[in-house]
Amino acid sequence: MDDDETPPELVEVTALQEETRTEEVEEPGVSRVPITLVTGYLGAGKTTLLNYILTEKHGKKIAVIMNEFGDSTDIEKSLTVNQDGQEVTEWLDVGNGCICCSVKDSGVQAIESLMDRRGSFDYILLETTGLADPGNIAPLFWVDDGLGSSIYLDGIVTLVDAKNILRLLDEPATEEITHAGHEDHAGPALTMAHLQVSHADVIVLNKVDLVTPTELDNVRQRIASINGAAKIHVTDHSRTPQIEGVVLDLHAYDQLSKLDFDEKGHAHIDPKISTLAIIYPRISSDQIARVDEWLRSVLWESILPSIPEEENEIPNFEIHRLKGILALKDGTFKVIQAVRDVFEIRDSENRERKEDNNDAPDHCKIVIIGRDLGKSAGAWERNFRSFMEKVT
Numbered sequence: 001m002d003d004d005e006t007p008p009e010l011v012e013v014t015a016l017q018e019e020t021r022t023e024e025v026e027e028p029g030v031s032r033v034p035i036t037l038v039t040g041y042l043g044a045g046k047t048t049l050l051n052y053i054l055t056e057k058h059g060k061k062i063a064v065i066m067n068e069f070g071d072s073t074d075i076e077k078s079l080t081v082n083q084d085g086q087e088v089t090e091w092l093d094v095g096n097g098c099i100c101c102s103v104k105d106s107g108v109q110a111i112e113s114l115m116d117r118r119g120s121f122d123y124i125l126l127e128t129t130g131l132a133d134p135g136n137i138a139p140l141f142w143v144d145d146g147l148g149s150s151i152y153l154d155g156i157v158t159l160v161d162a163k164n165i166l167r168l169l170d171e172p173a174t175e176e177i178t179h180a181g182h183e184d185h186a187g188p189a190l191t192m193a194h195l196q197v198s199h200a201d202v203i204v205l206n207k208v209d210l211v212t213p214t215e216l217d218n219v220r221q222r223i224a225s226i227n228g229a230a231k232i233h234v235t236d237h238s239r240t241p242q243i244e245g246v247v248l249d250l251h252a253y254d255q256l257s258k259l260d261f262d263e264k265g266h267a268h269i270d271p272k273i274s275t276l277a278i279i280y281p282r283i284s285s286d287q288i289a290r291v292d293e294w295l296r297s298v299l300w301e302s303i304l305p306s307i308p309e310e311e312n313e314i315p316n317f318e319i320h321r322l323k324g325i326l327a328l329k330d331g332t333f334k335v336i337q338a339v340r341d342v343f344e345i346r347d348s349e350n351r352e353r354k355e356d357n358n359d360a361p362d363h364c365k366i367v368i369i370g371r372d373l374g375k376s377a378g379a380w381e382r383n384f385r386s387f388m389e390k391v392t
């Protein structure tokens, strides 16, 4: 996003602030526009996916923002106008009701200028550069006060090149990638590919024509071991089986229709990033504040609370993505969403009372994706349980 790669400031949203946000009354007739981030390593097939979406019938007027860094496709070139050394954002109709722009400076500026054209589109797709860390970008749209009132983050779609991904994941990273406050992390360096996979809500496992079935199986297992919560779609030329509900309209941040992650024994475990789930019985509404406190400790401090240092089995973890469902004793549900240290606990919008919805879980579940989480969910579950049950 920013050319100087300065990480944008993260905004901390507590459950309390969120309550104010969800109660915001929207202007009548003005609904928020969804934005999908399309990430993936250089050459993975992001532009191919955008072209596929733009040419398919979906009845949406999509505004596409392409970040032209390191790219040379004709459309992107033709869009960047240079005036006195300043990059100017230009909007171009690309047919099918869609408009497109190229961004050199700041994606946020492009979106603000896009919002001036509100009404001429109903969906935004942002293609990030192959080298962008989605964990820095997502919170901008998700919780930013200005943008947040007109846009909501629908989901993060990560393109993965089936032919090259294992090499990228195993490559020593050129520089240590960590988030604020964790520069001294001692574990093996992460690659950008790790970050793009760990933050994904959907993974488009592309270029399947270039690998054998065995290679595909290996890649699939490795990806699932890193991010066990993302849906994986295997594609050739980024042609997903359908668009709506697969790459668009995921509602990955405002609804949690299913959290169907199960810890499976993966044959190809990634040494750096993994996914785990904590299960806990229904809680009372008084205990939500306690969950909030636990989240603040693990997300903001990277510390499992209330454990003496010498007993800490997971001393050096880093959470990239966390999502959860809190099942309350009164039959209602709360949803937890976090990207890095930005999190919220909100009312579940699409989950009715248990008696009306047989799919609804009768327990709380928190899924965590991150670095150095330890060998299993056991230590996490024990910590969560003892923290919840501790009398304060």
Ligand SMILES: Nc1nc2c(ncn2[C@@H]2O[C@H](COP(=O)(O)OP(=O)(O)OP(=O)(O)O)[C@@H](O)[C@H]2O)c(=O)[nH]1
Binding pocket: 040, 041, 042, 043, 044, 045, 046, 047, 048, 049, 070, 071, 129, 130, 159, 206, 207, 208, 209, 210, 235, 236, 237, 238
């Ligand atoms: N064989 C094969 N080639 C593909 C597939 N998908 C995309 N390509 C080709 O791979 C190249 C890169 O695809 P892009 O869509 O430009 O990739 P990108 O992620 O946008 O690349 P950057 O913008 O450089 O980060 C293009 O030449 C595509 O035609 C696929 O499934 N199989």
